[in-house]
Amino acid sequence: MFSLFKKKPPIYGEVKGQSFKLHRKRTILDSILDEGIEVPYSCQVGSCQKCLAKVTDGKCSSLVDLEAYLSPELQSKGYILSCQAVPESDLKLSFVNEVDQDVQFESALIETVETLSDNVSRITLKTALEAQVGQSLMVNIPALGQGRYYSVAGVDEGRISIDVAVKEQGICSPWLTDASNVNQTVELGQPEGKFGHSFPDTNRCVAIAGGSALGVVLGIAEKWMKSGKISNVHLIHAVRYKAHSYDLSRLNHLKDTYPGFDFQIALSRENYEQGGFVPVRAPELLQNMFRLETAEKLTGTEHFLMCGSEPLINSCVELLKGYLVRASSIEAESFGNNTIDIR
Incomplete structure (x- = not known):
């Protein structure tokens, strides 16, 4: 046939x-x-x-x-x-x-490379480009002919900082975190995104940061608290080991400065409990919050700000959906390759 x-x-x-x-x-x-x-x-x-x-x-x-x-x-x-x-x-x-000839790039100078933990460094870039904490931008490395997107962790007059986690098989991260590349030139694409730009409708926030996303999430939370519009922030930093944690002095300073700020560092692969460290995964801590307080109270009064890896953020989002938290109360973004469905 x-x-x-x-x-x-x-x-x-x-x-x-x-x-x-x-x-x-x-x-x-x-x-x-x-x-x-x-x-x-x-x-x-x-x-x-x-x-x-x-x-x-x-x-x-x-x-x-x-x-x-x-x-x-x-x-x-x-x-x-x-x-x-x-x-x-x-x-x-x-x-x-x-194809950077068709996309506008701004030249930037690597000013400092600060080691934050065993696997994260903060890169300060001197540039005329304007950005906001929470936005992402392409960092193109002419010396490598490669580039990738990073989230903005801090801004200062004429400077932008990004927190970079070193990937064993990575191309860009080992180069950016190499202190010998200070004073080298990179190119920055135009900042994109609105993560953390708007103030929540409530004055209470639960913030979750995975790994190198701490600088981004902490920068947003600090901006909100400085404004006076957000008075209560509970932050969870999810890492594997204690050696992967960082910015402890900054976390403790915020705790001393703002009575409504508190934090926990969730260790998924190490049994250590002291000074804010707890040997439990971040989704379990989130689950415990719903157990300690009525689900109705958390669902109606909290804003959830989350940034991190795909598995971490998706598991937290699914948990919140299970408690019928409104999509409008969830602000989630993942670095890396991922779609976050909060609907």
Whole structure:
């Protein structure tokens, strides 16, 4: 028998010189991730624009109206949001950190590299770029020909700081945390995102920070308390070992300065309990808060601010959903590759 339906031939994509199969009914980003190719992305709904890519050859169609996301200039140059586009033919793509000639970058000088813990360093960048704590920006390293996104942990006049966790197989993090690269030049993309920008409707906040996200979360919480609009903040810093904790003097200073501030450092792989350290995972601490207070009280009066790894934040969000915490009371963001669904 002859089939009336001919199977469409496979189509392929190319990124960073690597060829891979494209799925016609899935997004371009999904196909790339299926192949294990590392590219910048985060939210996967188009809002963060971290998966911005330029189509240098081939055709694709967008699942969203790009007018609401990209400027006419970027669209005319062939830019797409790879998480919101499907292929129509073979494609060649370049991601934003490979096509900096079309994206505005600001030069920055590495001023200091401060070791915070066994695996985290704070990098201070001297730059004219303006940003807010909680935003993310591309840090492009010309010496490596590589770049990736980092969250802004601190701002000062003419300076931006980022907290960088060293990855064993990483490319950017070992270079950035190497003190011998002080006075080297990097390039910063335009700051993006609104994490922690708005004041919550309540004066009580539970803040959860995983690993190197502490600087970001603590910076936001400190800004809120200084404003006087937030008077009660309980912060949980989730780390594996005591040696991974940092900013203890800052945490204790805030505790002495603001009567409503308190903190716990959750150790997931070490049995140590003293000076705010507790040998328990952060989601369990969150669970205990609902047990100690009525769920109704926490659900109605707390704002939950969370940033960290995908497993940590997703498990905390699922727990809050189980207690019927309103989506509007949850502000969650993950560094790395992840989508946080708070609906």
